[in-house]
Amino acid sequence: MPGISDKGQRMPASPIRKLVPFAEKALKAGRKVHHLNIGQPDIHTPEVVLEKMRNLDLKVVEYSHSAGFSTYREGLANYYNSVGIGLDASEIIITTGGSEALLMGMLSCLNPGDEVIIPEPFYANYNGFAVAVGVNVVPIPTSIESGFALPPIEAFEARITDRTKAILICNPGNPTGVLYRNEELETLRNLVLQHDLFLFADEVYREFCYDGLDHHSIMNLEGLEQHAILVDSVSKRYSMCGARVGAIASHNREVMDTVLKFAQARLSPPTFGQIAGEAALETPTSYFEEVIEEYVERRDTLVDGLNQIEGVVCPKPTGAFYAMAELPVDSSEKFCQWILESFELNNTTVMMAPASGFYSDPEQGKRQVRLAYVLEKAFLQEAVAILDAALKAYPGRHVATSSEVAAH
Amino acid sequence: MPGISDKGQRMPASPIRKLVPFAEKALKAGRKVHHLNIGQPDIHTPEVVLEKMRNLDLKVVEYSHSAGFSTYREGLANYYNSVGIGLDASEIIITTGGSEALLMGMLSCLNPGDEVIIPEPFYANYNGFAVAVGVNVVPIPTSIESGFALPPIEAFEARITDRTKAILICNPGNPTGVLYRNEELETLRNLVLQHDLFLFADEVYREFCYDGLDHHSIMNLEGLEQHAILVDSVSKRYSMCGARVGAIASHNREVMDTVLKFAQARLSPPTFGQIAGEAALETPTSYFEEVIEEYVERRDTLVDGLNQIEGVVCPKPTGAFYAMAELPVDSSEKFCQWILESFELNNTTVMMAPASGFYSDPEQGKRQVRLAYVLEKAFLQEAVAILDAALKAYPGRHVATSSEVAAH
Numbered sequence: 146m147p148g149i150s151d152k153g154q155r156m157p158a159s160p161i162r163k164l165v166p167f168a169e170k171a172l173k174a175g176r177k178v179h180h181l182n183i184g185q186p187d188i189h190t191p192e193v194v195l196e197k198m199r200n201l202d203l204k205v206v207e208y209s210h211s212a213g214f215s216t217y218r219e220g221l222a223n224y225y226n227s228v229g230i231g232l233d234a235s236e237i238i239i240t241t242g243g244s245e246a247l248l249m250g251m252l253s254c255l256n257p258g259d260e261v262i263i264p265e266p267f268y269a270n271y272n273g274f275a276v277a278v279g280v281n282v283v284p285i286p287t288s289i290e291s292g293f294a295l296p297p298i299e300a301f302e303a304r305i306t307d308r309t310k311a312i313l314i315c316n317p318g319n320p321t322g323v324l325y326r327n328e329e330l331e332t333l334r335n336l337v338l339q340h341d342l343f344l345f346a347d348e349v350y351r352e353f354c355y356d357g358l359d360h361h362s363i364m365n366l367e368g369l370e371q372h373a374i375l376v377d378s379v380s381k382r383y384s385m386c387g388a389r390v391g392a393i394a395s396h397n398r399e400v401m402d403t404v405l406k407f408a409q410a411r412l413s414p415p416t417f418g419q420i421a422g423e424a425a426l427e428t429p430t431s432y433f434e435e436v437i438e439e440y441v442e443r444r445d446t447l448v449d450g451l452n453q454i455e456g457v458v459c460p461k462p463t464g465a466f467y468a469m470a471e472l473p474v475d476s477s478e479k480f481c482q483w484i485l486e487s488f489e490l491n492n493t494t495v496m497m498a499p500a501s502g503f504y505s506d507p508e509q510g511k512r513q514v515r516l517a518y519v520l521e522k523a524f525l526q527e528a529v530a531i532l533d534a535a536l537k538a539y540p541g542r543h544v545a546t547s548s549e550v551a552a553h
Numbered sequence: 554m555p556g557i558s559d560k561g562q563r564m565p566a567s568p569i570r571k572l573v574p575f576a577e578k579a580l581k582a583g584r585k586v587h588h589l590n591i592g593q594p595d596i597h598t599p600e601v602v603l604e605k606m607r608n609l610d611l612k613v614v615e616y617s618h619s620a621g622f623s624t625y626r627e628g629l630a631n632y633y634n635s636v637g638i639g640l641d642a643s644e645i646i647i648t649t650g651g652s653e654a655l656l657m658g659m660l661s662c663l664n665p666g667d668e669v670i671i672p673e674p675f676y677a678n679y680n681g682f683a684v685a686v687g688v689n690v691v692p693i694p695t696s697i698e699s700g701f702a703l704p705p706i707e708a709f710e711a712r713i714t715d716r717t718k719a720i721l722i723c724n725p726g727n728p729t730g731v732l733y734r735n736e737e738l739e740t741l742r743n744l745v746l747q748h749d750l751f752l753f754a755d756e757v758y759r760e761f762c763y764d765g766l767d768h769h770s771i772m773n774l775e776g777l778e779q780h781a782i783l784v785d786s787v788s789k790r791y792s793m794c795g796a797r798v799g800a801i802a803s804h805n806r807e808v809m810d811t812v813l814k815f816a817q818a819r820l821s822p823p824t825f826g827q828i829a830g831e832a833a834l835e836t837p838t839s840y841f842e843e844v845i846e847e848y849v850e851r852r853d854t855l856v857d858g859l860n861q862i863e864g865v866v867c868p869k870p871t872g873a874f875y876a877m878a879e880l881p882v883d884s885s886e887k888f889c890q891w892i893l894e895s896f897e898l899n900n901t902t903v904m905m906a907p908a909s910g911f912y913s914d915p916e917q918g919k920r921q922v923r924l925a926y927v928l929e930k931a932f933l934q935e936a937v938a939i940l941d942a943a944l945k946a947y948p949g950r951h952v953a954t955s956s957e958v959a960a961h
Contacts, residue, residue: 146779147718147751149811153661159817162619183616190614198609198825206598206793206829208591211570241649241797244819252685253561257665273818277660279687310555343555371554385614387824389649389797403557409567410681411652416795417606417825421614 156276160269160502167485168496177493178485179520179528184319184466186519188384188439191432197424198417206416211408213239217423221392224426228351230364237394238404239414243349243378244270246393250374251278253403254343259310264296266469266503266510268319268347283309284505289471289513292460293321295329301336311343317350317360320503320515321469322462324354327361334366344369349378350465352433355441358463370396383425388418440466443518443525450529454536456544468516469500475541477501477514483539490531564684568677568910575893576904585901586893587928587936592727592874594927596792596847599840605832606825614824619816621647625831629800632834636759638772645802646812647822651757651786652678654801658782659686661811662751667718672704674877674911674918676727676755691717692913697879697921700868701729703737709744719751725758725768728911728923729877730870732762735769742774752777757786757799758873760841763849766871778804791833796826848874851926851933858937862944864952876924877908883949885909885922891947898939
């Protein structure tokens, strides 16, 4: 029997989904499970999108152009202009989700063995794409104490080798909820120019910025036109994760010509999803106002609640819809499994993502969990109460000593 | 400015789409263009699919399971059983088109530098996926004189090295329309077992078999359970190329577990497309009967017509909806461009795919074109008349000598 590939062996299983069997068991046992483990919001997809789909008048579900429908690319260019990002339709290629945007961007720009520097904790699937493309992730630690702020530029400098080809950031950040300030991005810009690197930015949470803070795109960093590559998606913006429609954009013509060749090999992005994405461009501003207000309330409910639990540390994120919390436990992996298997309050329990999957060194996130505040407030309140009680009952309770905190 | 990757440079541009600018010019000049260059049928998507989409009642367009909706996987297993292929839902992963199925299959089974043997001419994008994964395609020539039949097994033997890891076939074939006989597949089976290789089969044209011939799947080759990997798609079966929904299936558990890890990294296949694919399972048998009858008439119209033109050789295909034709020209690439730029009959011209893109050595297909008979008969008749007149007028007309034919 022929063996599988080396990449297949190295490929990580999803850390977000690996507790699924325990959640299924809890459900089978008649328990309710609050899913804070995955960024699948309960927010409704805009009505303009669903209305459009119900009124489809096509007879043949055809391929589109490999770069996407030209009307959609033009519409997207208008959208970017409306949020202050100057892009022409010819500088945008529609992809199958942000996932494919990043995969094709990496394939176009990086050779096997090249290094890409990523502040950690980072979105777990970056590891997967790095394995698929054969590049090495060089993590650069950030700390929960500083709210996962961008590390000082010297920390980046110290990791640059002759194989470094790119830096990848997620802004606002998954899993941290961190929103980078413009000054932070400007220091990155200088470094990228100095070392002639690509700068990839996953900006799929662009709309989700709170407390009056603004989002700053790498596409607006002066002098970075040939280096900046934008990864985007409609998944979170319009709560339509299943559409699998995203985009890659760059002013670098050579990069976009190369991405197009990879795009041609897979023929076209999904037609239904593109129709939905184009319709979503007509989403009224009031939709976002309501959604953002809702997320702020959810964030405050969850984060304020968590910080009132003894031994829990949870910095308040200013973007996206995730929070990272340090728990008073021996291992968040064990705790997340235990709470699904052995704990309930009013016959309800909570599913979380152990943070170790978001670190390249699993020891780093050993006591942390990622929580997605994508459920309504009443459920989040219940989840906080369940966590409070569970942490008191958990046999592996462990409050970090100050030396452990310092070592971290 | 940082440079693009080596793979990005090696990545081929689509040979099917590279004449598009000339077609656009012809259209701008007010000409009509019959598109025989691409397998985008004009056949209507089944009404059950369009009806389903018009009655969508979801409120949130959510992710599905990374392997696809379980109801759809079960429905697909029933479909396979109905066409005589024994597969369980757990042995099927839904993908974003056949393209992603092949890409994830290759990533899971092949290491960079491994060799995959493919009878040529072959579907041009196999080259693209091979570049993306870093594997080497080892072509094995077939001839237009034999109707592109599977080469003798000795020809495969002669190409096996210690880097050979897989054989890839397309059955029924794109671009050749060849349908392999069961005995041919059985000789392949023996070879695959003897050398412990993977056998990938792209069977997306399964339904399109003519002249009373049956399709034989590699999934039914005894003893090949751990070696056979099926690549499939709904694109052609239900004329919904834009759904971007396919599947990969194998009895090899290790392969499927590995594919699932790659599937998790990109989260899920398209939700709308899966809903459409699941609805398509209810397509009435009469739909296929009508479609196949239509394709047979189209094939006969095109192929019989072509063979009546002096100097044209076009074997009659027994599957899929493509025909390969040898033309009396110096270069099919030049001819295909010339006919778009400089020829019209009743203000109409024809777009074809030069066959060189389907060969690893472009010299091989130098005088051949691929024609997709995906348009209604009246247009195909017009296309034949245009080709007849164009070949008489073409300045580069060149009838192959018998020694040129023999060398070929």
